[in-house]
Amino acid sequence: MPALQTTTTLRExxxxxxxxxxxxxxxxxxxxxxxxxxDSTGVLELVSFVEGRFGIAVRDEELVPSNFDSLGALAxxxxxxxx
Amino acid sequence: MMRACFLLHDLLADSAGARPDAIAITCGGAxxxxxxxxxRSDALARTLADAGVERGDRVMIYAxxxxxxxxxxxxxxxxxxxxxxxxxxxxxxxxxxxxxxCRPRALIANPQLxxxxxxxxxxxxxxxxxxxTEAWTAAQARGAPPRRTAIDVDLAAIIYTSGSTGEPxxxxxxxxxxxxxxxxxxxxxxxxxxxxxxxxxxxxxxYGLYQMIMAVGAGARLVLESSFAFPIEILRRIAAERVTGLxxxxxxxxxxxxxDSLAGFDLSSIRYVTNTAAALxxxxxxxxxxxxxxxxxxxxxxxxxxxxxxYLPPGDLVRKPDSVGIAxxxxxxxxxxxxxxxxxxxxxxxxxxxxxxxxxxxxxxxxATARKLRPGPLPGExxxxxxxxxxxxxxGYLYFVARMDDVxxxxxxxxxxxxxxxxxxxxxxxxxxxxxxxxxxxLGQAIRAFVVVAPGAALDATAIQRECRxxxxxxMVPTQIVFRDTLPRSGNGKIQKxxxx
Numbered sequence: 363m364p365a366l367q368t369t370t371t372l373r374e375x376x377x378x379x380x381x382x383x384x385x386x387x388x389x390x391x392x393x394x395x396x397x398x399x400x401d402s403t404g405v406l407e408l409v410s411f412v413e414g415r416f417g418i419a420v421r422d423e424e425l426v427p428s429n430f431d432s433l434g435a436l437a438x439x440x441x442x443x444x445x
Numbered sequence: 446m447m448r449a450c451f452l453l454h455d456l457l458a459d460s461a462g463a464r465p466d467a468i469a470i471t472c473g474g475a476x477x478x479x480x481x482x483x484x485r486s487d488a489l490a491r492t493l494a495d496a497g498v499e500r501g502d503r504v505m506i507y508a509x510x511x512x513x514x515x516x517x518x519x520x521x522x523x524x525x526x527x528x529x530x531x532x533x534x535x536x537x538x539x540x541x542x543x544x545x546x547c548r549p550r551a552l553i554a555n556p557q558l559x560x561x562x563x564x565x566x567x568x569x570x571x572x573x574x575x576x577x578t579e580a581w582t583a584a585q586a587r588g589a590p591p592r593r594t595a596i597d598v599d600l601a602a603i604i605y606t607s608g609s610t611g612e613p614x615x616x617x618x619x620x621x622x623x624x625x626x627x628x629x630x631x632x633x634x635x636x637x638x639x640x641x642x643x644x645x646x647x648x649x650x651x652y653g654l655y656q657m658i659m660a661v662g663a664g665a666r667l668v669l670e671s672s673f674a675f676p677i678e679i680l681r682r683i684a685a686e687r688v689t690g691l692x693x694x695x696x697x698x699x700x701x702x703x704x705d706s707l708a709g710f711d712l713s714s715i716r717y718v719t720n721t722a723a724a725l726x727x728x729x730x731x732x733x734x735x736x737x738x739x740x741x742x743x744x745x746x747x748x749x750x751x752x753x754x755x756y757l758p759p760g761d762l763v764r765k766p767d768s769v770g771i772a773x774x775x776x777x778x779x780x781x782x783x784x785x786x787x788x789x790x791x792x793x794x795x796x797x798x799x800x801x802x803x804x805x806x807x808x809x810x811x812x813a814t815a816r817k818l819r820p821g822p823l824p825g826e827x828x829x830x831x832x833x834x835x836x837x838x839x840x841g842y843l844y845f846v847a848r849m850d851d852v853x854x855x856x857x858x859x860x861x862x863x864x865x866x867x868x869x870x871x872x873x874x875x876x877x878x879x880x881x882x883x884x885x886x887x888l889g890q891a892i893r894a895f896v897v898v899a900p901g902a903a904l905d906a907t908a909i910q911r912e913c914r915x916x917x918x919x920x921m922v923p924t925q926i927v928f929r930d931t932l933p934r935s936g937n938g939k940i941q942k943x944x945x946x
Contacts, residue, residue: 425676
């Protein structure tokens with residue numbers, strides 16, 4: 363799957379499963395935590411989605427903001443894991 | 446240990462006087478010394494007073510954990526006003542309710558505030574300050590606080606709690622209430638000035654707020670985390686900051702204990718671990734003892750209306766793992782039956798709490814207040830009828846049995862089923878709903894919604910959960926959706942939840 367498609371899949375999951383305030387533009391760099399889109403439970407839901415959807419296993423030490431706190435970061439992480 | 450003081454912010458003045466250069470709070474990359482916290486909150490108190498905030502006025506704080514929220518908290522007290530801390534993920538509808546209910550004179554909010562025009566949303570607001578702006582920097586730049594007019598029987602804070610009715614109730618706490626609670630808890634936890642307390646609980650949750658109050662009271666250091674979303678970051682922080690105190694809720698400890706890389710972190714600095722909001726499963730208690738062999742582990746229980754009822758002395762943990770312990774220092778408890786007669790050990794009845802921590806009542810809710818606060822042993826005294834069913838053993842240790850109403854406790858938060866049901870019923874296509882709590886090892890209780898949809902309505906579980914997220918705080922969103930054709934009803938037409946699970 364090309365990287366663009368990964369981002370699209372992730373965006374679709376996030377926008378359909380979490381509450382995005384109507385006035386918030388969700389770009390690839392928007393911080394999920396700072397913008398209040400995800401909390402700790404939301405992050406866990408996101409982990410189980412990427413594990414199931416992309417067939418990867420997220421290790422404890424990979425569950426960090428630099429991998430999970432924005433669409434762009436998450437897409438890059440997923441691509442690295444699949445490479 | 447803490448010195449005697451009348452007003453809550455005397456704790457800050459004392460620590461700023463005694464240890465001005467000690468770091469009071471770190472959060473992310475930011476750190477603030479006691480001198481700086483004192484000075485910034487002095488200046489912000491001046492700004493609030495100049496904006497028209499007077500003694501007894503409410504100041505609402507809508508901000509994530511951080512130095513800004515801390516400065517705003519202490520500044521409000523110094524302005525002789527009443528703090529209302531609101532969780533930064535509060536949804537617009539609930540926020541509008543809170544604004545209308547407590548009518549704050551000033552609002553300190555982060556840029557994510559879901560109102561373009563908060564002053565329009567609440568006519569009583571004289572000033573709105575948005576953190577991170579130039580105006581926010583200027584608001585805490587200089588100035589002396591206004592003259593001290595509050596006394597210890599005045600309100601210090603209103604803490605909103607979800608009751609069984611679904612309508613949030615503001616628990617009114619005086620300075621005396623909060624100083625008494627902080628003193629009592631600091632005493633049994635033996636909090637020292639060299640403590641480093643890690644708080645990943647929101648400051649809008651009284652359990653989180655008291656971490657800051659007790660750290661400041663002891664002149665200790667508070668390490669604030671914005672959330673528990675990335676547990677590995679918490680573990681790194683514990684090791685890097687040599688954290689000594691770790692307060693948590695069962696969900697957090699369950700997450701930590703499930704991690705496979707725990708052994709790679711140096712957790713030896715931890716001196717005490719506290720748990721409240723729901724009971725820890727015994728196997729987690731034992732696992733925590735293995736993980737933190739040098740730490741005292743405290744199992745605690747309480748409600749916002751009196752801050753805390755009981756704690757289990759760490760030495761009793763193995764002997765009485767099911768007990769929530771004994772009354773916190775300087776408070777008293779007993780059990781009554783439905784006729785208000787005191788019950789002997791072994792019998793289940795309602796828990797009553799007596800002491801200086803008992804709230805002043807629910808903000809502008811006299812009927813709800815009258816159900817909880819009733820005359821005590823001395824003339825004019827009021828004691829707290831907790832609404833919790835408990836029993837005592839022969840040694841005076843308390844055992845929690847159940848809430849008298851059916852409030853669900855999920856992720857350490859109270860979830861009134863009715864509030865969730867109301868939100869689901871607003872979704873077009875939903876015909877009926879019943880929400881119950883079901884046991885869940887991670888969450889304490891999981892929220893399960895039984896839903897009846899109208900014929901032809903295209904609603905699946907994901908759609909319902911998504912709609913819930915737009916209407917409810919995330920901890921209130923059901924994790925389980927079960928579709929039914931009908932719901933069982935009793936003779937008088939009420940849905941019979943007992944027949945559902």
